[in-house]
Amino acid sequence: MNLFKISIANLKEKKLNSFLSALLLTLGIGMISLLLLLNKQLDEQFRRNIRGIDMVVGAKGSPLQLILSSIYQIDSPTGNIPLSEVNALKRNPFVKNIIPLSMGDNYHGFRIVGTTPKYVGHFQAKIKEGTLFSKPMDVTLGSKVAKNVELKIGDTFASSHGLDSDGDAHNDKKYKVTGIFEPTGSVVDQLVLTNLESVWEIHEHAEMPASDIKENDPAHEEEMGETHHEAEKQVTSALIQFRNPMGLLTIPRQINQNTSMQAALPSIEINRLFSLLGVGIDTLRALALVIIIIAGVSVFISLYNSLKERKYEMALMLSMGATRTKLFLMLLLEGLILAVTGYLSGVLLSRVGLLLFSRAAEQDFHYSIREFSLLPEELYLLAGALVLGLLAAALPSLGIYRLNISRTLAEE
Amino acid sequence: MITSKNLTFSYSPQKRFNFPDIACNDKEALLILGQSGRGKTTFLHLLALLLQPDAGEIQISVHNLSGLSAIERTKIRAKNLGIIYQRAHFVSALSVMDNILLSTYLAGSKQDKEKASYLADELGFADHLNKKTTQLSQGEQQRVSIARALMNNPNVILADEPTSNLDDNNCQKVIELLKKQSSLIGASLVVVTHDQRLKDEFPNQVFL
Structure with a gap:
């Protein structure tokens, strides 16, 4: 027999009340924890892949789309640009490296990207x-x-045309596997890499029936380009590294004004994307906070009610030698146990949520987000839950210090 | 042993109680009889140190209780007094066994399960130790509260209307158990009641 055992017994006695309080806390904590996890891991994934890429050039269109398609390989490309224009950038003294990319085909949903060993x-x-x-x-x-x-x-193997696995197969030309990469944790893991010539070769010889012509199909546009100006080679986009940050100030504007290409800066576009997502995340976070506050109110109400019912028990325990502080601690313990239970199951719930989200994301984008360790922010969340449990329990329990033992025992 | 001298208590200037002096030695039993409204429960709460008298003295065992702080009175009550109430009340979330052990835990003495089982056997509710107290009949509940009062080997057992909710059969049983168990541990037994059935059971009587 000890305080902890009595507290547990009291919580079990009011199963539904305790369940409701813990459930609300679980939902609130789970939501916040899941948001933290997603935010951190998406952020990491996104930052990891743009590291070292200062600028992307591609066909004019949405800069965000250009970044998403060229760096993360999750959106359609904006179109094609002449290789000669890309190569012209090499003459700029600020440009250190140019990595051209050419895409348009896939194998079983995995994109085939023509590029250079760089x-x-x-x-x-x-x-x-x-x-x-x-x-x-x-x-x-x-x-x-x-x-x-x-x-x-x-x-x-034969590739399929387009970026979905159900495109037409290029059956006449087959790719040959010569090597396999080690896992890198970057976008390379989900790509089939080849050189630029392969992509040109496939589309040079493919005879496309008219019915198959799709609007905005980069692979198709590329082909049109090929037929009209045989000499001009095209790529989809190019990743560019600068020698020093000064390049950021002048080159993007020059490209946007003087060439048929557009320049997009990954860091700016990704910040823009995150600030767009941020609105949704902030709303969800506010909702989760509201749920947590309701959980606190629920703990408060259920303790308040049960205390009214248990007034006699309290007087009885006081008459048997319990101090008021001891009983106060016992009631605080009930709030704390609920808080810890809610926190633990909330953290567990967020991991389950992350697993489900990760599965969906892997299927759609081939990205996996599987980092289940406890975040430092979640320790603050624990502290918050404990404070909430303490406060919600302490407010109604202060009544124990005003309880008149003799009158309570005499009344019933 | 418990004695009281010149105890007075008032809830308000109009409602003032003067209580008769009592003395009850170890192993003795004392019946305090009185009709409703004569301050029976108030008297018992004074003796049980749950209320502070306006004037007068109480002595329990060797302790003189004038001028003690609330915490000291609580300690003396927990160690020296076993109290049985009119309606047996328990911590409803706990089992019968845990309710009995609770009194030892709160008094800070050893949580003796064997003793609890022994008392349950003696008082005839050994089969119910793992049940919740609400599953027991009133007579059984009252016997459990006797066991709870006996756990700390108190010097004095105070019983407030222990039989008024019980039928004749249970009344007889409970009062016999009370007398037997309190003399076994050498305690004074003080019963406060209006229950006329108990008149013939106690040679020592005080009327309020």
């Missing part, structure tokens, strides 16, 4: 087996692709 070097992807692509039609697979499509080195 792209591989930029993400510090290491070869696990085989070799890096060198000849046209050679490909190196990202680790996640290799795991999902069951291709081995030496296997050949």
Whole structure:
């Protein structure tokens, strides 16, 4: 027999009340915790992939779309640009590196990206087996692709047109797997990399029936370009690194004004994206806070009511030698136990939520968000829950100091 | 042993009680009889140190209780007094066994489960130790509260209308158990009641 045991027994005695209080707290804590987790991990994923990329050039259109498609490979490209214009940028003294990208095909939903070995070097992807692509039609697979499509080195496959897995297959030209990357934690994991020539080659020879022409299809536009000006090679976009930050001040404006291309700055676009998402996140966070406050009110009401019913019990315990402070602690303990229960199940709930979210995200975008460790912010959340439990329990329990033992015992 | 001298108490200037002096030695039993409204419960609460008298003295065992602080009185009550109320009340969330052990926990003495089982056996509710108190009949509940009062081996057992809610059969049982158990541990037994059935059970009587 001790205070803890009595508190637990009291909570069990009022199962539904306790359940409601803990449930509300679970929901509130779970929501906040899930938001924290998502925010942090999305942020990390996004920042990890833009590291070292100062600017992206591509066809004119939405800058955010250009960033999403070229860096994260999750949106459609804006169109194509002439390779010659991209190469012209090399003459600018501020430009350190240019990595051209060409896309438009996929294999089982994984994008096939034509690029140069610099792209591989930029993400510090290491070869696990085989070799890096060198000849046209050679490909190196990202680790996640290799795991999902069951291709081995030496296997050949036909790509599908477009960025969805249900596009038409380019059956006449087959890619050959020459290597597989180690997992990098970056966008490379979910890509099939090849050189620029492969992408040109595929679309040079493909005869497209008229009915298959789709609007805004980058691969198709590229092909149109090829047929009209055989000599002019095109790419989808290019990732650019500057020698020093001064480049940021002049080059984007020059490109936007003087060329057919647009320049987009990843850091600005991603901040814009996050501030758009932020509105939703702030709303959800406010909602979660409201739920947590209601949880506090629920703890308060259920303790207040049960205290009215248990007034005689309290007087009885006081007459048997309990001090008022001891009983006060016992009631605080009830609030604390609810708070801790709500917190633990809330944190658990957020992990389950993250797992579900991660599954959905992996299916749609091939990104995985699987970091389940406790965040430092969640310790503040624990402190908050404990304070809430203490306050909600302390307010009604202060009555214990005013309880008249003799009158209460005589009344019933 | 418990004695009182010149106890007075008033809830308001109009309602003033003067209580007769009592003395009850160890192993003795004393019946205090009185009709409703004569201050029976007030008297018992004074003796139980739940109320502070306006004047007068109470002595329990070797302790003279004048001039003690509330905390000291609580300690003396927990160690030296076993109180049985008119209607047996318990901490409803706890089992019968835990309710009995509660009095030892709150008094800061050993939580003796064997003793609790022994008393349950003696008082005839050994089968109900793991039940909730609300599942027991009134007679059984009153016997549980006797066991609870006996757990700390008190010097004095105070009973407030212990039988008024019980039928004749249970009344007889409860009063016999009270007398037997209190003399077994050498305690004074003070019963406050208006229950005329108890008149013949106690040689020592005081009328309010």
